[in-house]
Every structure is written in structure tokens, then in C-alpha cells.
Amino acid sequence: MYRLRQEAEQKMRLHARDCLPSECCGILGGIDRLLMDYYPLTNRAITPTKSFFAAPEELFEAIRRMRRRKQEHLGIYHSHPDSEAYPSATDVKMAFYPQLIYFIFSAKTLELRAFHIVEGNITPVSYFVVD
Ligand SMILES: [Zn+2]
Structure with missing residues (x-):
């Protein structure tokens, strides 16, 4: 079971709200099964x-900051402005990192859910929020 720090969870929810009507995105760093920090990134998608x-340069900088804090890159996050917190066909097609946890927040249902996406297969990942 994974644990997600409450501060990171709140930042993810706020980032999704701030980016409406667009999707937001970012990555999560931590140690073992504890997701400690959220690193917001700019969404440069055409739509x-x-x-x-x-944004690639922000992604590289976030990973450098993570390493300075002795964290591993554990998760990737984005929001769905008006659909469920479940991977879309595009999300599955673009899921190149089987080891990462994919967090998806729905601004419609306010749910934050986590998944592994491996070779097109979506598996829910359980986590709980800790202080
Ligand atoms: Zn998506």
C-alpha cells in the first residue's frame, strides 16, 4: 500500500483547480512507498x-530537485477537467513508465485515484493519505 503526504495531495487538488479549464500535470517524488512531494509542471499540450x-525543461529541473532531496521519481499526475478519474485511451497510449504510479484527479467528481498502466493494462493502486 502506498502513502501520499497530505500536503502533496492538497497541492495536486489546488493545481487542478488553478489550471481549469485545462488539464494540469506534475510529478511526485518520494522514498519507497511514501509519496512525499508534488512538483507541478506546465502543461504544453496543443489542446x-x-x-x-x-514542459520538458521543467520536468528535468523537477527531477534534479528531487534527486537533491534524495527522492525517487515515483509518480506522475494530471487532472481531468470534466471526466472521471480514470485513464483515457490517450493516457494509456502515452503511459511509457510501467514503474510509475499514475495519479488522476477529476475536477468533476473531486476524486483522486491512482493506477499502474503496464502494456495497456490499467490496475488501480491503493494509497492512503498521511500527515
Ligand atoms: Zn488523462
């Missing part, structure tokens, strides 16, 4: 209301 593409 940001329907998909996400993290």
Missing part, C-alpha cells in the same frame, strides 16, 4: 483541455 504534455 491542454483534452490532454497533457509536461
Whole structure:
């Protein structure tokens, strides 16, 4: 079971709200099964209301900051402005990292859910929020 720090969870929810009507995106760093920090990134997708593409230079900088904090890159996050917190066909097609946890927040239902996406197969991942 994974644990997600409450501060990171709140930042993810706020980032989704701030980016409406577009999708937001970011990555999560932590140690073992504890997701400690959220690193927000700019969504550079051509149609940001329907998909996400993290700004590459921000992604590299976030990973550098993570390493300085001795964290591993454990998760990737994006929001769905008006659909369920479940991977879309595009999300599955673009899921290149089987080891990462994919967090999806629905601004419609306010649910934050987590998944592994491996070779097109979506598996829900359980987590709980900790202080
Ligand atoms: Zn999506």
C-alpha cells in the first residue's frame, strides 16, 4: 500500500483547480512507498483541455530537485477537467513508465485515484493519505 503526504495531495487538488479549464500535470517524488512531494509542471499540450504534455525543461529541473532531496521519481499526475478519474485511451497510449504510479484527479467528481498502466493494462493502486 502506498502513502501520499497530505500536503502533496492538497497541492495536486489546488493545481487542478488553478489550471481549469485545462488539464494540469506534475510529478511526485518520494522514498519507497511514501509519496512525499508534488512538483507541478506546465502543461504544453496543443489542446491542454483534452490532454497533457509536461514542459520538458521543467520536468528535468523537477527531477534534479528531487534527486537533491534524495527522492525517487515515483509518480506522475494530471487532472481531468470534466471526466472521471480514470485513464483515457490517450493516457494509456502515452503511459511509457510501467514503474510509475499514475495519479488522476477529476475536477468533476473531486476524486483522486491512482493506477499502474503496464502494456495497456490499467490496475488501480491503493494509497492512503498521511500527515
Ligand atoms: Zn488523462
